[in-house]
Amino acid sequence: xxxxxxxxxxxxxxxxxxxxxxxxxxxxxxxxxxxxxxxxxxxxxxxxxxxxxxxxxxxxxxxxxxxxxxxxxxxxxxxxxxxxxxxxxxxxxxxxxxxxxxxxxxxxxxxxxxxxxxxxxxxxxxxxxxxxxxxxxxxxxxxxxxxxxxxxxxxxxxxxxxxxxxxxxxxxxxxxxxxxxxxxxxxxxxxxxxxxxxxxxxxxxxxxxxxxxxxxxxxxxxxxxxxxxxxxxxxxxxxxxxxxxxxxxxxxxxxxxxxxxxxxxxxxxxxxxxxxxxxxxxxxxxxxxxxxxxxxxxxxxxxxxxxxxxxxxxxxxxx
Amino acid sequence: xxxxxxxxxxxxxxxxxxxxxxxxxxxxxxxxxxxxxxxxxxxxxxxxxxxxxxxxxxxxxxxxxxxxxxxxxxxxxxxxxxxxxxxxxxxxxxxxxxxxxxxxxxxxxxxxxxxxxxxxxxxxxxxxxxxxxxxxxxxxxxxxxxxxxxxxxxxxxxxxxxxxxxxxxxxxxxxxxxxxxxxxxxxxxxxxxxxxxxxxxxxxxxxxxxxxxxxxxxxxxxx
Numbered sequence: 001x002x003x004x005x006x007x008x009x010x011x012x013x014x015x016x017x018x019x020x021x022x023x024x025x026x027x028x029x030x031x032x033x034x035x036x037x038x039x040x041x042x043x044x045x046x047x048x049x050x051x052x053x054x055x056x057x058x059x060x061x062x063x064x065x066x067x068x069x070x071x072x073x074x075x076x077x078x079x080x081x082x083x084x085x086x087x088x089x090x091x092x093x094x095x096x097x098x099x100x101x102x103x104x105x106x107x108x109x110x111x112x113x114x115x116x117x118x119x120x121x122x123x124x125x126x127x128x129x130x131x132x133x134x135x136x137x138x139x140x141x142x143x144x145x146x147x148x149x150x151x152x153x154x155x156x157x158x159x160x161x162x163x164x165x166x167x168x169x170x171x172x173x174x175x176x177x178x179x180x181x182x183x184x185x186x187x188x189x190x191x192x193x194x195x196x197x198x199x200x201x202x203x204x205x206x207x208x209x210x211x212x213x214x215x216x217x218x219x220x221x222x223x224x225x226x227x228x229x230x231x232x233x234x235x236x237x238x239x240x241x242x243x244x245x246x247x248x249x250x251x252x253x254x255x256x257x258x259x260x261x262x263x264x265x266x267x268x269x270x271x272x273x274x275x276x277x278x279x280x281x282x283x284x285x286x287x288x289x290x291x292x293x294x295x296x297x298x299x300x301x302x303x304x305x306x307x308x309x310x311x312x313x314x315x316x317x318x319x
Numbered sequence: 320x321x322x323x324x325x326x327x328x329x330x331x332x333x334x335x336x337x338x339x340x341x342x343x344x345x346x347x348x349x350x351x352x353x354x355x356x357x358x359x360x361x362x363x364x365x366x367x368x369x370x371x372x373x374x375x376x377x378x379x380x381x382x383x384x385x386x387x388x389x390x391x392x393x394x395x396x397x398x399x400x401x402x403x404x405x406x407x408x409x410x411x412x413x414x415x416x417x418x419x420x421x422x423x424x425x426x427x428x429x430x431x432x433x434x435x436x437x438x439x440x441x442x443x444x445x446x447x448x449x450x451x452x453x454x455x456x457x458x459x460x461x462x463x464x465x466x467x468x469x470x471x472x473x474x475x476x477x478x479x480x481x482x483x484x485x486x487x488x489x490x491x492x493x494x495x496x497x498x499x500x501x502x503x504x505x506x507x508x509x510x511x512x513x514x515x516x517x518x519x520x521x522x523x524x525x526x527x528x529x530x531x532x533x534x535x536x537x538x539x540x541x542x
Binding site for chain 2: 230235236237238239242316
């Protein structure tokens, strides 16, 4: 297993080296990438990427027909240090491409109310940072990148706040909450982060439901739900782990849907809906516990009857 | 940033969880209960996603293994509990219970997802224990021998992996796995001492059970 990991790392390094020395032809790489891209929904990036400036010291001068594909960025969002070192453009930058992308997307969020969750918002964000709007070519997933970045940012904020609260409780400076109350507050906190973007959120939700975004959005959702339950004190190591997270996912998703069409002041209806759903889940959990207790009592009764029977028939002797 | 916050919390969490490990120390007569009385966490804070994934799958499959072993002994006790081998099987079962508790602790503390197939291992383990026990004491011992051999082989390969990666980083985890592996080998030897090999079809039974164990390990690492 360790050898495999080392092999993978070596492979990555070799690929990086290969691109430096031009061993692997860019066209080859682009054809491969083209296959990947062909299956993804492109959000009108072709025109943009045609105008983006490729690092000159790196690629061979592309033919006219291949200009759109070979001017695609070299990496898939992972920092490639050889690229940074070789390219003339990023020579002085000590910032990785990932960090730059994060900065652009964060500044693009300001323009979401105006442009929606689109590449135009990213372009506007890039321009406020003093970059050309053609740097949207860096984002292969376009609006999807923006939405996923926002979701990741919200989740990170939530996790940080929950960790701080948890710390305070551990230090005895705050009261620990009941599970139901804790879940309610955590979900409310997370959903309140959507309020500035609530008008355009349906668009974002539909972007997250696109097939190529589903793995990432599911990953973010499951990490967030896991965080919330962990700080709520869940340390279960059996099927409860799954049922609790499934329940919270259901609560979160349905409340989110209610929120986007809620027009009451400060979303009161949404929080009422959330309260009711959490009460439902708590009721279900209590009922399940009662059913289990009844079942156990029943089994004990049956075992008692069986032992009595064995005693009566003389089968219960030590052999 | 998330991870840093969690790492900062880990010492506090260990203090919170210490009471249960202290309870373990008092309740258990172990010569070197050092493993159970640790006051700090077993795993180092993960330095990247790959390491976390590797440790996650290792702990998940170990947890599933101990859970399955528990259920196997439960099945054996259900059939042979009132016979002469009852106390012996009970003793081995108690040791497995300790292992399971330790893994429960580790999984909870380090946010490792348990395997989705736990209900399946629950039923399959109990059924295996009960069925082999119906073959008599030798059958139960043969089952014990096969399972413990698989488990100790599996723990050995995990120890090898950890030693190859970075023995100093994983000292506590290595110590736990080594201790548990020694217990499993002890169970294996006990099984052999108590006429495991004299069950009819021993070779066939052993192979079948070990194939099943390998499949279970493979699946639990992933699901």
